[in-house]
Amino acid sequence: MFTVSQLAKRCGVTAETVRYYTKKGLLKPSKNPNNNYQIFALGDIQKLRFIRKAKLLGYTLSEIENILNHSMQKNSPCPIVREFIQRRIKDNRQKIKDLIALQTRMENALKDWESKPDGMPDGGSVCHLIESFSEET
Numbered sequence: 001m002f003t004v005s006q007l008a009k010r011c012g013v014t015a016e017t018v019r020y021y022t023k024k025g026l027l028k029p030s031k032n033p034n035n036n037y038q039i040f041a042l043g044d045i046q047k048l049r050f051i052r053k054a055k056l057l058g059y060t061l062s063e064i065e066n067i068l069n070h071s072m073q074k075n076s077p078c079p080i081v082r083e084f085i086q087r088r089i090k091d092n093r094q095k096i097k098d099l100i101a102l103q104t105r106m107e108n109a110l111k112d113w114e115s116k117p118d119g120m121p122d123g124g125s126v127c128h129l130i131e132s133f134s135e136e137t
Helices: 004-011 015-023 044-058 061-072 078-113
Strands: none
Touching: 004 015, 004 044, 015 044, 044 061, 061 078
């Protein structure tokens, strides 16, 4: 049996992380009847390590909870594990594509702005550099 601090130390996380995962229902400790402290079992080490690995792979806490629930119900979580990561890969590819487009717009704008003088706000203009930006660029 482990306290919050002991579990955190064994798994290389902070006590706050253990408390947060407990609050979210991912870890379900029992209570010490003498002092009402949370007590974690040996299996919680494995569960916490699983949560950490899943987080490293980009799974959300909601997805991790879903995976854990499938496992607890003696159902293979592997199909949803694949589904979740396939969706995440697709989303990440789109985010990368969007970031590359943003980076290109930013670099093109900066290149264009290098030759333009600084301007002063005149009541109708805030910054002529941004206002001169063409969305078609």
